[in-house]
Amino acid sequence: MSRILIADDDRELCALLTDYLRREGFEVEAVHDGEAALERLRDAALRPELLILDVMMPGGDGLETLRELRQQHRLPVIMLSARGEPVDRVVGLELGADDYLSKPCLPRELLARVRAQLRRQTLPAADELSLGSLHLHPAERRASVEGQELRLTGAEFALLLTLAQHAGEVVGKATLTRLALGREIERFDRSVDVHVSRLRRKLSEASTSAPAIEAVRGAGYLLITQRA
Numbered sequence: 001m002s003r004i005l006i007a008d009d010d011r012e013l014c015a016l017l018t019d020y021l022r023r024e025g026f027e028v029e030a031v032h033d034g035e036a037a038l039e040r041l042r043d044a045a046l047r048p049e050l051l052i053l054d055v056m057m058p059g060g061d062g063l064e065t066l067r068e069l070r071q072q073h074r075l076p077v078i079m080l081s082a083r084g085e086p087v088d089r090v091v092g093l094e095l096g097a098d099d100y101l102s103k104p105c106l107p108r109e110l111l112a113r114v115r116a117q118l119r120r121q122t123l124p125a126a127d128e129l130s131l132g133s134l135h136l137h138p139a140e141r142r143a144s145v146e147g148q149e150l151r152l153t154g155a156e157f158a159l160l161l162t163l164a165q166h167a168g169e170v171v172g173k174a175t176l177t178r179l180a181l182g183r184e185i186e187r188f189d190r191s192v193d194v195h196v197s198r199l200r201r202k203l204s205e206a207s208t209s210a211p212a213i214e215a216v217r218g219a220g221y222l223l224i225t226q227r228a
Contacts, residue, residue: 002118005048006030007037007065008080009057013103017052020107021114033058034065041073048075050117052110055081055092063095070096074141076117076154080105093194098155099181100191116182120158129164132225133209136161145206152202155181155195163213163223172220196221 004026008014014030021028029048031037034057040046051069055062062079069077079092082103089100099113121141129136133146141157143150152160158180163171173192177185181192196213203210211225 001025001027002050003027003029003048004050004052004114005037005040006052007032007034007057007062008052008054009033010054017107017110021111024111026114034061037065038069041069041075049121050076050078050114052078052080052114053097055079055088063091066092066095066097070153074151074153076121078110078113078117080110090190090194093191094198096153096198098153099183113183117154120154120180120182129161131164131167131211131223133207134164134203134211134225136164145203145210148206150202150206152199153195155191156199156202158182159192159195160199160223163221164211167211167223167225170216170219170222176220192221 004021006014006017006028008030009032011032014032018028018030029040031040037051037053040048053062053066062081066077066079076098077096078099078101079097080101080103081088081092092100098117101110101113128138135144137143138161141154143152143157143160159176162176162180174185176192177183177189200213203212211223213221213223215221
């Protein structure tokens with residue numbers, strides 16, 4: 001039974017989502033501010049396998065909470081926000097959220113996103129893969145460049161693994177969204193672009209010998225092992 005933590009100051013919404021997800025077979029706890037969410041993550045016995053995190057909360061808003069937790073934790077994070085502007089979605093993803101939903105959302109839509117994130121964590125591990133200085137260990141969901149571990153979120157690792165498995169080939173955004181993020185692409189969906197931007201930065205900061213991710217306008221992305 002997967003453990004889910006909901007952090008949202010809307011107690012009525014928390015009660016609705018908690019009841020719905022429990023009926024779907026999950027173990028669910030709700031807290032109502034950012035500090036309480038971080039406290040659960042500090043306790044190994046209470047640590048969830050997935051966090052549903054509201055953007056607007058007292059005691060440290062969702063973005064501050066996300067920024068702090070990403071310093072220590074890699075668990076999947078789905079952000080919720082009543083502010084549905086594209087820039088808010090981008091900011092959340094840039095800070096390390098794996099997925100983002102605007103309020104109000106249908107409980108079954110959130111359930112689909114939850115299942116997609118958890119399913120990605122339990123997929124059969126592929127063989128280890130090396131591309132130049134990049135080494136991927138799918139069984140442990142770890143990646144390293146020249147022996148230096150890359151601190152990647154689950155979504156970032158899944159994207160990097162998918163691109164590495166198709167190195168030298170252009171992979172479309174719809175395919176990346178389906179294979180790496182576990183869902184279908186949406187209209188005006190920039191999730192893959194934001195995750196790839198973070199990946200590029202982490203690869204380039206790790207080493208000049210790290211593979212590069214190139215954008216092919218109107219087609220998608222490809223991973224190349226030799227930088228120009």
